[in-house]
Amino acid sequence: MTERTSQRVFAGVFLAPAFFLFTGFVALPGARALLYSLQKWDGLGRAEWIGLENFARLFQQGDLFLKALGHNLFIMGAAGSSVIGLALLFAALLHRRIRGAQLFRVAFFFPNVIAAVAVALLWVLLYSTTHFGIVNAFLAQVQSGCHALGWTWPNWRLPVPFLDSRFLIYSVVPMIIWEVTGFYMVLFLAAMEGIPESYYEAAKLDGATGFQQFRHITLPLIREVLTVGLVFLMISTLKFFDAIWVMENQTPTRDSHVLATLLYQKVFTEYNVGYGSAVAVCLFVLVFLGTLVSLRLSRAERIEY
Amino acid sequence: MKQAAVWMSMNLALGALLCACDAIRPPADQSVGGALVEVAVFEGGYGIGWHQKIAQQFNDERRAQGVQVSLWGDPRVQDKIKPRLLRRDPPDLLLMHQLPFWLLVSAGKVLPLDEALNQPAYGAEKPWRECFLPGMLQSYTSGGKVYAVPSSLGAWACWYDARLFREHGWSVPSTWGEFESLCERIQEAGIAPLAFQGKYPRYAWFTLTALIQRCGGLAAINRDNRMDAGAFSHPDVVRAAGLLQSLAVRFFQPGAMAMTHTESQLQFVNNRAAMIFCGLWLVNEMKATIPAGFEMRCFNVPLVEEGKGNPNLFNGMGLEYVFVPTDARHPKEAADFARYLVSPRNAPDMGRSIGVISPLRGGTPRDTVGPPLQSALDMIERAQGFFNDRLSDLMLAWDNQVMQPNLAALLRGAMTPEAFGAALDAGIAAARRNPDLVIPEYLPFDPVAFGETP
CATH class of the missing domain: 3.40.190.10 (Periplasmic binding protein-like II)
Known part of the structure; x- marks a missing residue:
């Protein structure tokens, strides 16, 4: 056996487990899902080939799919922009070694280690319209305090039904921000810590303000990590499922569906495997395209130091 | 060559592993x-x-x-x-x-x-x-x-705490008018008249089905179950939907539309709400949380004035x-x-x-x-029979995407009863266009056998 062949075998042995696992548990089921999306199947009887009909139905059957997609995009925009903005802000502050930086780092990261379902259940209690609901109790205190001062505002109709299907998509935004900001903060902070201190010292000597340092030194130099963060966030908001499923008690409606809950409901409660698989294929294409675009953008103007 | 053999044997091993997973099943x-x-x-x-x-x-x-x-x-x-x-x-x-x-x-x-x-x-x-x-x-x-x-x-009933009723001098209503008056008196006493499992609008569907029977008799139930064109736009159904909406808007506990079944049922057993519509399973579901002295009892959905239905029948x-x-x-x-x-x-x-x-x-x-x-048995024994709806079990997508969201809108007062009926009918018409929909034959309820005039 030549050295080159033995190297190939050696590499093959190491790659084989990952290759087989990926093939068996990701690639083949993925291909099967693509096949299902071209079939009419209730998961119980015989499957029937119907071509692209399931994809056509996504846009024909009311606006359910588009509504769900719109909710995903709303979460991506509202929660995503807040998360990135706050994570950058907190990371920049911690990078400046403000007092209690270590404590803040742990405190902000803490929600990220809690299971997503537990986080959702926690926020169900916070938003509750019964006497357990801290958010409504707080709003009631604010309202009565203002009225005690003689103000006529606010006049909220309390308790606010945050968990009502109509408001759920808005109600999950603060929860997502609370849950994931810490993770992105740590990600950005790690990138910031890798920037040589001499750049900031030079900027200070040139009279740059804190914001100018952030704008012209920090941001360009963490650009790649920022892009990775954006890709993560985009994927996670497109795949968003747990909180809606828990907060809607497994019965989301068109007011609260996101793509993943729609997929699940179609396949597992309505037994429309073909339609559900078509949603899954669209979800995959969206994530794939979004990731490609983000990566392409990140490659432009690479800055090295 | 050797490399190919290694790859092939690994593939075979994976195949064998997957087959083995499928083969692990209890032997006959x-x-x-x-x-x-x-x-x-x-x-x-x-x-x-x-x-x-x-x-x-x-x-x-x-x-x-x-x-x-x-x-x-x-x-x-x-x-x-x-x-x-x-x-x-x-x-x-x-x-x-x-x-x-x-x-x-x-x-x-x-x-x-x-x-x-x-x-x-x-x-x-x-x-x-x-x-x-x-x-x-x-x-x-x-x-x-x-x-x-x-x-x-299973039977659908309105549950209350007999001790609370006794303390306030309230009595079980026998007509819908009396029921609404009772709700007003409960409200005046500073208690929410009705708890509701708002996260599951389906709970109100059972009450609505009972009201449809009270308003239109079993003929109305048969029309709905047969999926007759315009069945839900019929004046009997629209009237029933209007009664339910009025009840929800005026007497449901504030915030009820965001409560789960356990939350709302806890509100009931803790006397924060005086009554709740639920199935017989409520007794078992809440038995660990019922406080001492709470006397859980139930009554049937009351008779609707000038309705065509036999008020002794129950949604079961x-x-x-x-x-x-x-x-x-x-x-x-x-x-x-x-x-x-x-x-x-x-x-x-x-x-x-x-x-x-x-x-x-x-x-x-x-x-x-x-x-x-025992109070449920009293209700069952008084009845010549029971009725129910079959649509929500037959049309799963209609149930999820049409019935429940529109029912929630009706309960919130965001939709008129007429629009509600029309939306349900339109949803059924759309669902029936699906050639794969499985609709077993319908055996109608016989109004005469159940004490109603056809």
Whole structure:
């Protein structure tokens, strides 16, 4: 056996487990899902080939799919922009070694280690319209305090039904921000810590303000990590499922569906495997395209130091 | 060459591993000279302790014949069963309610139980079929064959705390007008009149179905169940929807639309709300949280003034149905155990042990259940029969995407009753255009037999 062949075998042995696992548990089921999306199947009887009909139905059957997609995009925009903005802000502050930086780092990261379902259940209690609901109790205190001062505002109709299907998509935004900001903060902070201190010292000597340092030194130099963060966030908001499923008690409606809950409901409660698989294929294409675009953008103007 | 051999052997190993996973299944038990009947049970609020006790009793009696039952339960039993139904390796008998029953029947995956139904019932000298309350098997019948039998009786009622009512001098209403006046008096006393499980708008569907019967009689129920064109835009249904909407907007507890069933039911048992519409399962579901002195009782949905329906009828249904999959290994023995489990002999013990009302005629003697279910038995005994809707079980997508969201909008006051009826009709028309929709024949409720004028 030549050295080159033995190297190939050696590499093959190491790659084989990952290759087989990926093939068996990701690639083949993925291909099967693509096949299902071209079939009419209730998961119980015989499957029937119907071509692209399931994809056509996504846009024909009311606006359910588009509504769900719109909710995903709303979460991506509202929660995503807040998360990135706050994570950058907190990371920049911690990078400046403000007092209690270590404590803040742990405190902000803490929600990220809690299971997503537990986080959702926690926020169900916070938003509750019964006497357990801290958010409504707080709003009631604010309202009565203002009225005690003689103000006529606010006049909220309390308790606010945050968990009502109509408001759920808005109600999950603060929860997502609370849950994931810490993770992105740590990600950005790690990138910031890798920037040589001499750049900031030079900027200070040139009279740059804190914001100018952030704008012209920090941001360009963490650009790649920022892009990775954006890709993560985009994927996670497109795949968003747990909180809606828990907060809607497994019965989301068109007011609260996101793509993943729609997929699940179609396949597992309505037994429309073909339609559900078509949603899954669209979800995959969206994530794939979004990731490609983000990566392409990140490659432009690479800055090295 | 060697490299190719390594890759090929690894592929074969993976294939063998995957095949082995599929091969791990319980062996067909023919070797013991008898039959090991596997029974899978939904493990809900009632648990499976009683079912296991009956299985043990059955095993003791059948030991000589070599027939033994192995009964297991799980709260997510349906998720475990689906792949087994697909690979044609299901348990012999299933007791649950969360599988798409009519899809299974149309896919040929359920065996008719008629042979067992024609045999004598355990503990009675008549065929098993004749022991059920009238109409109880109707929901599981298609093409003259009965594919399942219910193991318990569900009924829709309005629950209240008799002690709270006594303290305030309130009495049980007999008409809808009295019911609304009662709600006003409760509100004046500073208590929310009605708790509601708003996260599940479906709960109001049962109340609406009862109101439809009260307003339009069984003819209206038949129109809806047959899916007649414009059935939900009929003035009787629109009137019923209007009554429900008025009740919700004026008397539901603030924030009710965001409450889960447990939250709202806790509000009720803690007297933060005076009444709640719910099924008979409420008693069991809340038994651990009912405070001392709370006297849970129920009454039927009151008569609607100038309505056409017999007010003694109740919205009822068979629950937790039992059926034998086509691919069962021991279908005869499984059907025999079903006949044993849901029998006049064991029904009183079911009431006594787990507080479940039997779907069998006289199956639950009054002294076997506590006062809350006794009040339900009073309601059931006064009725000539019961009625129910079948659409939400038949049209799963319509239920999720049309009925529930529109019902929620109606309850919030965001939609007129007329628009609600029109939306439901439009949804049904759209659903019926789907050629794959399985609609079993409908056996209508007979108004005359149920004390109504047609």
